[in-house]
Every structure is written in C-alpha cells, then in structure tokens.
Amino acid sequence: MPASPCALRPLHLAFALDGPARRARRGPQAYDPEHYVRLARLAERGTLDFVTLGDSFARPGPDALAVLARVAPATGRVGLVPAVTTTHTEPFHVSTAVNTLDWVSRGRAGWTVEVSRSRAEARLFGRRDAAPADALWREAGEVADVAARLWDSWEDDAEIRDAATGRFVDRDKLHHVDFRGSSFSVRGPAITPRPPQGRPVVVVDASARAAREVAAAHADVALVRAEDPATAGDARADLRERTRALGRDPDRLRVLVSLPVELYCSGDAVGLADLIGDWHADGVSDGFHLRPADPERDLARLVDGTVPVLQHRCLLRRFYPGATLREHLGLPRPANRYAAARKVAP
Amino acid sequence: MTTTTAPSRAPSAAPPLRRMHLAAHFPGVNNTTVWTDARAASQIDFASFEHLARTAERGRFDFFFLAEGLRLREHKGRIHDLDVMGRPEAITVLSALAAVTDRLGLAATVSATFNEPYELARRLASLDHLSGGRAAWNVVTTSDAFTGENFRRGGFLDRADRYVRAAEFVATTRALWDSWPTGGTARPVAHQGPHFSVRGEFTLPRSPQGHPVIIQAGDSAEGRDFAAATADVVFTRHSTLEAGQEFYADVKARLAVHGRDADSLKIMPGVTFVLGDTAADAQERAATIRRQQVSPQNALVALEQVWGVDLSAYDPDGPLPDFDPDPDSQLAQGRVRIGDPKAVADRWRALSEAKGLSIRETVIETTGRQSFVGTPAAVAEEMAAFVAGRAADGFILIPHLTPDGLDGFVDRVVPLLQERGVLRTEYEGATLRSHLGLPEPVRPAGKG
Numbered sequence: 001m002p003a004s005p006c007a008l009r010p011l012h013l014a015f016a017l018d019g020p021a022r023r024a025r026r027g028p029q030a031y032d033p034e035h036y037v038r039l040a041r042l043a044e045r046g047t048l049d050f051v052t053l054g055d056s057f058a059r060p061g062p063d064a065l066a067v068l069a070r071v072a073p074a075t076g077r078v079g080l081v082p083a084v085t086t087t088h089t090e091p092f093h094v095s096t097a098v099n100t101l102d103w104v105s106r107g108r109a110g111w112t113v114e115v116s117r118s119r120a121e122a123r124l125f126g127r128r129d130a131a132p133a134d135a136l137w138r139e140a141g142e143v144a145d146v147a148a149r150l151w152d153s154w155e156d157d158a159e160i161r162d163a164a165t166g167r168f169v170d171r172d173k174l175h176h177v178d179f180r181g182s183s184f185s186v187r188g189p190a191i192t193p194r195p196p197q198g199r200p201v202v203v204v205d206a207s208a209r210a211a212r213e214v215a216a217a218h219a220d221v222a223l224v225r226a227e228d229p230a231t232a233g234d235a236r237a238d239l240r241e242r243t244r245a246l247g248r249d250p251d252r253l254r255v256l257v258s259l260p261v262e263l264y265c266s267g268d269a270v271g272l273a274d275l276i277g278d279w280h281a282d283g284v285s286d287g288f289h290l291r292p293a294d295p296e297r298d299l300a301r302l303v304d305g306t307v308p309v310l311q312h313r314c315l316l317r318r319f320y321p322g323a324t325l326r327e328h329l330g331l332p333r334p335a336n337r338y339a340a341a342r343k344v345a346p
Numbered sequence: 347m348t349t350t351t352a353p354s355r356a357p358s359a360a361p362p363l364r365r366m367h368l369a370a371h372f373p374g375v376n377n378t379t380v381w382t383d384a385r386a387a388s389q390i391d392f393a394s395f396e397h398l399a400r401t402a403e404r405g406r407f408d409f410f411f412l413a414e415g416l417r418l419r420e421h422k423g424r425i426h427d428l429d430v431m432g433r434p435e436a437i438t439v440l441s442a443l444a445a446v447t448d449r450l451g452l453a454a455t456v457s458a459t460f461n462e463p464y465e466l467a468r469r470l471a472s473l474d475h476l477s478g479g480r481a482a483w484n485v486v487t488t489s490d491a492f493t494g495e496n497f498r499r500g501g502f503l504d505r506a507d508r509y510v511r512a513a514e515f516v517a518t519t520r521a522l523w524d525s526w527p528t529g530g531t532a533r534p535v536a537h538q539g540p541h542f543s544v545r546g547e548f549t550l551p552r553s554p555q556g557h558p559v560i561i562q563a564g565d566s567a568e569g570r571d572f573a574a575a576t577a578d579v580v581f582t583r584h585s586t587l588e589a590g591q592e593f594y595a596d597v598k599a600r601l602a603v604h605g606r607d608a609d610s611l612k613i614m615p616g617v618t619f620v621l622g623d624t625a626a627d628a629q630e631r632a633a634t635i636r637r638q639q640v641s642p643q644n645a646l647v648a649l650e651q652v653w654g655v656d657l658s659a660y661d662p663d664g665p666l667p668d669f670d671p672d673p674d675s676q677l678a679q680g681r682v683r684i685g686d687p688k689a690v691a692d693r694w695r696a697l698s699e700a701k702g703l704s705i706r707e708t709v710i711e712t713t714g715r716q717s718f719v720g721t722p723a724a725v726a727e728e729m730a731a732f733v734a735g736r737a738a739d740g741f742i743l744i745p746h747l748t749p750d751g752l753d754g755f756v757d758r759v760v761p762l763l764q765e766r767g768v769l770r771t772e773y774e775g776a777t778l779r780s781h782l783g784l785p786e787p788v789r790p791a792g793k794g
C-alpha cells in the first residue's frame with residue numbers, strides 16, 4: 001500500500017535492547033555481539049525508528065556505545081542510541097564518541113544522556129562524591145550543550161582541500177567553543193568533523209523531574225514513563241510548554257511514551273497495537289519507546305505481530321523513506337550556529 | 347616457541363628465518379599523508395577505514411592502528427590548516443571494524459593522561475569481547491596544558507610524572523581485567539595510589555585475551571623503561587637499520603630486570619614505503635611524493651617549527667635564515683617538540699650550503715624521507731634484512747594515501763614476504779595475542 005493515503009500524524013517506535021540486569025548477568029549473550037546484531041536487524045525489519053541500549057558503570061555488560069558501533073556496519077537504516085553518562089566522564093570524549101558513532105553508522109546515531117547517581121559508581125572513579133540528582137542533571141545539561149557546540153565547531157564546508165593555496169581546511173570555519181560550565185570548561189574545536197546528521201539525536205528520559213528541564217533545553221526526543229494516557233498527555237504538554245518557554249520550537253521535540261512490554265503470545269502483540277493506536281489517536285504522544293521483559297521474544301512478537309497491524313491500520317510506515325535517524329524522526333538537520341553567526345556578523 | 351621463528355627452507359647453513367609482524371597505520375594528521383593527490387579519499391568516512399582494514403587483513407597483518415590527537419594543532423596562534431585533519435574516536439571506529447574483519451587486531455591510541463582507568467579498562471575490555479580477542483591499547487602520555495584545555499582537569503600533570511601516572515594507570519587497568527576470574531564472578535577491586543582511587547566491581551567478565559595487548563610509543567629513557575616493564579609492543583620512530591638496531595638492543599636489554607624474555611616485547615618501527623617497477627621508477631615516485639608532502643607552505647611551517655619565529659616573508663625557493671632559532675618559542679602547539687632547535691638549524695644550513703638547496707629542498711631532504719623505496723623484491727628483501735638483523739620484530743606501515751595506500755604493498759610485497767617464509771600465509775590463531783606470539787597473561791585463580 002502506498003504511504004500517501006495514510007495522512008495521519010507519523011508514529012515513531014523505538015525499542016530497548018537491554019534485558020533486565022538479572023538476565024544479562026547470567027546469560028553469556030550480553031557479551032556476544034551477534035545477539036545485538038540479531039535484535040537490531042529484527043528492529044530494522046519492523047522499520048522501527050531506533051533501538052536504545054542503556055548503560056551505567058555499575059551495570060553488568062559491555063560499553064553500550066561500543067556495542068552499537070559494532071552493530072552499525074551490520075545494519076543499514078535503524079537508529080542506534082546508546083546511553084552515555086555525563087557524571088564521571090569527560091565531556092570532550094563523550095562528544096567525540098557520539099560524533100564517531102554517527103560517522104560509522106552514516107548518520108544513524110543518537111545519545112541518551114544519563115547521569116551516574118550512585119556512591120558505587122563514584123567510588124569506581126574516586127574523583128568526586130555522589131551528588132543529588134538536580135546537580136547532576138544541571139551538569140548533564142551543560143555536557144549536552146558543549147557536545148552540540150563541539151559538533152558545530154566544524155562548519156560543514158570547513159574542509160576545502162585547496163591545492164592552490166596548500167590549505168586542507170578553511171580555518172575561519174573551525175571554531176573554539178570556549179565553553180565554561182559550572183564544573184568543567186572546554187576550549188575546542190572538536191577533533192572530529194561535523195557528523196553526518198549535523199548533530200546526532202539527543203534523547204533524554206524526562207520521567208524524573210530533575211531531567212525535565214534538560215530535555216526541554218537540549219533533547220530531540222524526550223522519553224516519558226507513563227502508565228495511562230492522561231499522565232502521558234500531561235507530560236507531553238509540560239515538555240512542549242517548557243520548550244516553548246526556552247525559545248525552542250516545540251515541534252522539534254518528539255515525546256515518546258516509554259512503556260514496559262511483555263508479549264507472551266500473538267494476542268498480546270495485537271493488544272499492544274490497539275493500545276498504541278488508541279493513545280496515538282488521543283494525541284498524547286509522538287510515539288513509543290518499548291522496554292521489553294525479554295528482548296528477543298518481545299521484539300519478535302512486536303515485529304511479527306504488532307507492526308503489521310499498525311501498518312494495516314495505516315498508523316506506521318512500511319519502509320524507511322530516509323537514511324538518517326533525523327529523517328526517520330522527521331527532524332531537520334540543524335543549522336550550524338557558528339556558520340549562522342558568521343553570516344550575520346558584518 | 348613463538349610464532350616469530352619459522353622453519354628455514356634452506357639447509358643447515360642459514361640461520362632460522364625470523365618471521366615479521368606487520369601492522370597498518372591509518373594515514374595520520376601530518377604531512378606524511380598526501381591529500382592533494384587525485385586518489386586521496388575521505389579521512390573520516392567509515393568506508394576509508396573499512397578499506398584499509400580489509401586490505402591489511404588480506405595481507406595477513408597482525409593489527410590495524412589508529413593514532414590519537416586530543417587537540418587540533420595550532421601554529422602561530424591559529425589552527426594549522428595545511429595538513430589532513432579531523433579524526434574519529436579510535437575505540438568506536440575499531441568496534442565498528444570488528445564487524446567487517448575476522449582476525450585483524452584492532453589497536454587504539456588512547457591517552458593515559460586525559461582518561462580514568464575504570465572507564466578505559468571497560469571500553470577496552472568491551473572492544474576485546476566485541477572483536478573476539480583482537481583489542482590493543484597504545485598507551486600515550488601527552489600531558490601538555492594546551493591539550494588539557496579540552497578536559498576537566500586542564501594541564502594538571504607534570505611532564506615528569508607522565509609515566510608514573512601511566513604505570514599506575516596500566517596496573518589498575520590490569521587489576522580490573524583480572525578481577526573476574528574465568529568461570530567465576532567479579533571480585534571487588536580496591537586500588538589506592540597517588541594518581542587513582544578505584545574501588546568496586548568491574549562489570550565485564552574476563553575478555554577473550556585476558557588483557558588486551560599493550561603498545562607503547564615514546565622514546566625517552568622513562569618511556570623505554572615503561573615499555574620494558576609493561577608493554578607487549580613498542581611503536582618507535584627509529585626506522586633506519588643502525589638506529590633501529592641500537593634502539594632494539596637498548597629496549598630488549600631493559601627486559602631482564604623485569605624478568606621478561608626478549609620475545610615477550612615486539613619492537614615495531616613506523617615505516618613508509620614507495621614501490622616502483624624499477625629502482626629508478628621507485629626513486630622517481632618517492633621524489634614526487636616528497637614534493638607533494640612538502641608544499642611551499644608546508645616548507646615554511648617546518649622551518650618556523652625549528653626557528654620558532656614567523657618566517658612567512660621568506661621565499662620557500664630561496665635560502666634559509668642566517669640567524670639562530672628562538673629556543674623558548676611557543677609557536678607550535680600540539681606537536682612533539684624539537685629537542686635542540688639550534689643543532690637542527692645548523693645541520694639544515696650546512697646541508698643547504700653544501701648542496702645549494704632552497705628552503706623547500708632542504709626540508710624535503712631532511713624530514714620524513716621514505717623508509718623503503720624500491721621494487722617489491724628489493725623492499726621485501728630489505729624488510730626481511732631489518733628483522734634478521736634485529737633492528738625490528740616487524741613494522742607499522744604508514745601509507746601516504748587514504749584509503750588505498752596499502753593496496754600495492756599487499757598485492758606485490760606481501761606475496762614475496764610469504765614466499766620467503768617471513769610472513770604468515772594464514773592466521774593460525776584468532777586473537778591478536780596469538781598473532782604476536784605473546785603468552786596469555788597469567789590468570790588469577792578462579793573461585794566459585
């Protein structure tokens with residue numbers, strides 16, 4: 001069926017590849033890349049927008065960004081969104097790693113901004129004590145800010161390869177970011193050229209109050225954990241209002257309801273399609289981020305059971321019309337702030 | 347006992363052949379890399395990394411190598427704009443390359459100064475898991491305040507402490523890698539030292555290699571001692587036969603103090619090469635490449651790096667300055683410093699006068715000449731002679747073109763090395779440690 005008769009608001013679907021920690025600890029599959037490749041390919045068969053992989057320094061399992069980098073060449077369309085924490089890490093390295101994931105995936109990278117709250121994590125680094133969520137999220141906002149500035153610090157046409165003058169780059173199009181945050185500063189520019197998407201997609205789980213302002217200020221996708229449509233709708237309205245108050249266009253923020261799912265049988269898969277359809281019709285979300293009880297089983301049921309029903313009901317696309325994660329999400333490639341500033345300057 | 351010694355095909359008279367280890371260095375961000383050539387492709391697209399890695403694997407290389415620079419270079423207070431620049435982050439690229447290669451080792455250069463052991467140990471162990479035992483870490487110790495401006499702690503580390511921190515860093519990393527015995531569960535690590543405090547559980551079971559391979563690149567006496575104490579491979583710039591032999595003997599002699607045997611540390615100089623159908627053809631190509639590498643603009647920058655002052659008014663085709671360098675110059679940032687600028691300047695001026703060379707010709711003569719220039723047969727023979735003569739255990743090949751600068755070597759030189767019996771024809775093992783003939787790290791006793 002052609003896409004055109006489906007004139008509905010697009011529905012975005014994302015899937016969490018992580019199982020509960022108990023399973024990962026026991027199962028050797030947590031360390032086998034083929035496990036993640038299989039899941040990501042399956043998600044891609046279901047034309048999902050992206051897959052997420054959580055991370056923390058206290059969680060058993062490999063580095064999430066490395067896992068999704070390993071998955072990138074084995075997939076072609078699905079977005080790849082690892083969690084990377086900002087508390088005990090270097091903002092400059094975080095920015096470079098996410099940028100690089102965008103290069104190796106040819107424009108499919110995202111980043112779930114996370115903080116490390118526990119004392120156990122603080123002790124693994126021994127540099128600072130555990131801190132309250134508010135302070136950590138304030139810093140996370142600054143890290144998201146400087147990361148985006150570093151992604152912009154090379155204008156898209158900075159590389160000129162001009163043999164006549166011997167210049168590889170036009171250095172007027174490379175910018176020091178000179179960022180001063182409350183706990184760190186970064187001089188810049190990035191050591192990596194601007195990534196294919198301009199800026200990889202920034203995802204923030206905005207369920208916790210402390211994270212909501214960061215989501216409004218910096219996220220392209222906000223996740224909201226909600227058990228009923230009313231809660232979801234309120235959270236979306238609140239996020240959109242905060243976004244507007246910060247001078248951002250609220251239509252540039254996708255709010256996805258993050259739902260735990262457990263699909264025991266194909267009936268459950270159809271039931272999920274009903275629920276998604278109902279909530280979406282109510283306009284309480286831009287889509288769903290599904291957190292499975294058993295990733296392999298639940299993703300198979302989702303792709304074979306839920307997705308065809310949604311497609312049949314004209315709620316979900318049947319193919320990827322674009323190549324990058326931003327394109328899947330209907331988000332434009334951001335203009336470069338430094339290029340814009342240079343053009344305005346006299 | 348190691349894979350370095352292959353049975354000789356010659357009768358008893360000849361000494362046993364020494365097999366060589368080969369690595370492919372992705373072209374770097376200095377003027378060795380030629381970008382003005384029509385065949386030069388992207389330094390950042392994944393396709394370029396994939397091509398070079400697949401080529402190296404086709405040549406049965408031990409590993410693929412990525413360098414690191416954590417701040418764009420500056421010259422005269424502005425970003426240096428004449429060389430290839432802009433690199434991705436190494437461990438992420440290598441994690442992706444693990445998907446498109448099977449046996450090739452994957453080596454990332456990562457600073458021990460601007461990282462923390464827990465996070466890096468975890469990232470390297472992750473790469474080792476994701477690649478089935480092919481990870482390596484090139485431990486570098488750059489600690490200048492200029493680079494520090496990109497990081498939380500700034501230029502916090504005294505240069506004198508660079509290897510003290512690196513040694514504690516690697517030791518802590520190994521403790522974390524050892525903390526999850528085979529078949530067991532994690533045992534908490536409790537490290538307290540002058541540079542780090544790390545307490546808690548590591549989140550990854552022991553990786554396929556136990557410990558990813560450790561590479562060291564740095565040339566001071568402290569650097570050599572650090573290598574002798576800790577490293578599996580040394581990446582060196584000593585790429586002539588005599589300098590190589592001297593370095594080789596020096597570093598290997600330092601091993602005994604640490605109770606290590608000579609085979610447990612591989613010495614691999616970074617080398618460049620130019621192939622031709624005849625010796626004259628190769629020489630001609632080499633000269634052309636040198637002119638591409640040293641553009642008129644680049645010649646002046648090279649001169650300014652020695653003299654430490656602005657020389658932009660000089661004609662690259664004219665004579666060298668007749669005054670002496672400024673020994674305290676801060677002109678160039680983000681580069682290895684020239685030890686004794688006055689001595690270099692004297693040498694350059696003497697050469698220029700003796701041969702009547704211009705600035706550009708002098709720079710071409712004195713910097714970055716290719717290590718191996720000749721027909722494939724001549725290059726194969728010379729490389730084998732280096733290894734036989736104990737100037738090296740192998741080589742890190744640095745092509746001058748991205749990404750197909752290694753194609754000719756793999757097509758034309760590798761078969762000759764294999765015919766001589768000095769290069770493997772198939773991988774015998776699956777891990778980088780096995781390619782390098784390195785022993786498995788001692789496993790802590792499992793419990794439970």
Ligand SMILES: Cc1cc2nc3c(=O)[nH]c(=O)nc-3n(C[C@H](O)[C@H](O)[C@H](O)COP(=O)(O)O)c2cc1C
Pocket residue numbers: 412413414415416455457485486487488489563564565566567568569570581582583616682
């Ligand atoms: C062959 C070679 C390659 C190197 N590559 C890098 C690199 O990629 N990134 C980096 O930060 N430093 C690099 N270094 C610098 C060294 O790690 C080290 O910090 C520096 O040489 C100072 O140590 P030293 O005094 O022992 O020489 C390299 C050094 C050598 C000799």
